[in-house]
Amino acid sequence: MAASPRVVYRRLLRTRGPAGWWPGRTAFEVCIGAILVQNTAWPNAARALRALASRRLLSHRALRGRRAEAIAPIIRSCGTFNLKARRVAAFVDFLERRYGGRAEAMARQEPMELRRQLLEVPGIGPETADCMALYAAGHPLFVVDAYTRRVFSRLGLIRGDESYEELQRFFMRRLPADASLFNDYHAQIVGLAKDHCRARPVCTACPLDDLCPKQGIQ
DNA sequence: GCCCAGGTGGGTA
DNA sequence: TACCCACATGGG
Numbered sequence: 001m002a003a004s005p006r007v008v009y010r011r012l013l014r015t016r017g018p019a020g021w022w023p024g025r026t027a028f029e030v031c032i033g034a035i036l037v038q039n040t041a042w043p044n045a046a047r048a049l050r051a052l053a054s055r056r057l058l059s060h061r062a063l064r065g066r067r068a069e070a071i072a073p074i075i076r077s078c079g080t081f082n083l084k085a086r087r088v089a090a091f092v093d094f095l096e097r098r099y100g101g102r103a104e105a106m107a108r109q110e111p112m113e114l115r116r117q118l119l120e121v122p123g124i125g126p127e128t129a130d131c132m133a134l135y136a137a138g139h140p141l142f143v144v145d146a147y148t149r150r151v152f153s154r155l156g157l158i159r160g161d162e163s164y165e166e167l168q169r170f171f172m173r174r175l176p177a178d179a180s181l182f183n184d185y186h187a188q189i190v191g192l193a194k195d196h197c198r199a200r201p202v203c204t205a206c207p208l209d210d211l212c213p214k215q216g217i218q
Numbered sequence: 219g220c221c222c223a224g225g226t227g228g229g230t231a
Numbered sequence: 232t233a234c235c236c237a238c239a240t241g242g243g
Binding site: 039040041043044047048076077078079080081082083084 | 237238239240241242
């Protein structure tokens with residue numbers, strides 16, 4: 001069977017089971033998590049989320065009007081904390097202006113319009129915007145990340161140097177526009193890459209091995 | 219001690 | 232467009 005996004009997903013679901021993402025109790029928490037996890041391992045972001053929650057700061061109401069300098073020391077564990085504190089403050093401000101402070105209201109916006117709005121917020125780039133649109137608002141936008149590039153270029157289905165939007169279109173043209181599918185797909189890729197692609201010097205026991213023309217190559 | 223992690227934005231040529 | 236770099240903690 002030739003590899004394709006559909007075939008890859010069926011294989012991942014069969015061999016690994018549903019991934020069960022995104023950790024977050026509310027839409028707001030998911031959005032803050034999407035900022036805190038940028039270029040960071042999830043456990044570090046989770047620790048920062050817990051630090052906010054333990055101070056009862058994990059809500060729009062609690063963070064509204066708070067200065068980045070006050071947020072930064074609380075989220076130290078996720079790295080680049082001064083930067084991310086400014087980004088959190090900018091997102092809180094955006095939510096206030098556009099959605100009355102209610103992250104849940106993003107679900108009623110037209111998906112591409114929401115994406116466009118999010119990209120105007122400083123510190124929210126394409127991946128973070130799509131994570132928010134998909135995992136917080138339930139819109140069917142495919143999330144592309146470094147793992148997606150790595151896995152699918154190893155499979156020989158992409159070159160790997162395509163733009164973010166090119167890759168997003170690549171997947172969205174080949175998959176049904178289904179938020180729960182995109183949700184689990186991204187989670188599967190991250191889980192797969194963590195468990196297999198990081199192995200050095202070669203991939204180990206990868207469930208996609210027989211689909212991969214570059215077996216054993218980093 | 220070194221490399222990497224579920225990116226983004228600014229600078230330079 | 233294509234690189235380079237800063238941002239910074241924590242785990243392997």
